[in-house]
Amino acid sequence: MITNRAQIARHHLANQSTPAYSLIRKVCACGKASSAKQLVQHDKCAACALAAVRDAIMPGDFAKLQHMLGAVQQYPKSKWGWRNYFAAGSGQQHEAMRRLVVAGLATAGRAANEMTYFHATRLGCKATGLNAAGIKRAMEDAS
Ligand SMILES: [Zn+2]
Structure with missing residues (x-):
């Protein structure tokens, strides 16, 4: 036994x-x-991977990414990701968006009236501090 x-x-x-x-x-x-x-x-x-991505862009670019996702202090964090677009004209705004795209944080969407609409990627959402529900919300808004 x-x-x-x-x-x-x-x-x-x-x-x-x-x-x-x-x-x-x-x-x-x-x-x-x-x-x-x-x-x-x-x-x-994961923390170092995100830090490397942040190093690849300019400080002002990150603020645009946050604005793109509504991930700013005036909204509660539980609401972040309620929007996911940034209409960029030519010049500095467009250059900032191009850097976000190269860093893998955003993708270019449709263009209209000399504006291009950019949307945050899943990685962009994570870099901005969105939680799982916020990322889901943001991904639905981008499609
Ligand atoms: Zn590390």
């Missing part, structure tokens, strides 16, 4: 070790632990 119990226990532990293997934690260059999957895909933890 005792032997059987020990065998059952060992078998149980072996089963548990399998899913744990795919969740092995590794460490990003910043010292923060991250999942091995995240590091293989992005070479850095």
Whole structure:
């Protein structure tokens, strides 16, 4: 009886070790632990990946992204993502939008009357601090 119990226990532990293997934690260059999957895909933890994206754009660009999503202080955070468009004319506004597109934070939509409508991507929503519900809202508004 005792032997059987020990065998059952060992078998149980072996089963548990399998899913744990795919969740092995590794460490990003910043010292923060991250999942091995995240590091293989992005070479850095989620926080560092977002920081790299923010470094690729100008400070004023990020404010435009926030405006695009209504992710500004005058609205409660639970409402962020209630809109997802930015009508850019030519010149500085358009250049800012192009940088957001290159950084993967926005995409260009339809053009009308010398204006181009830009929409935040899922990554853009995440960079702006939207929660899952806000991202869903914003993605629906962009389509
Ligand atoms: Zn990191």
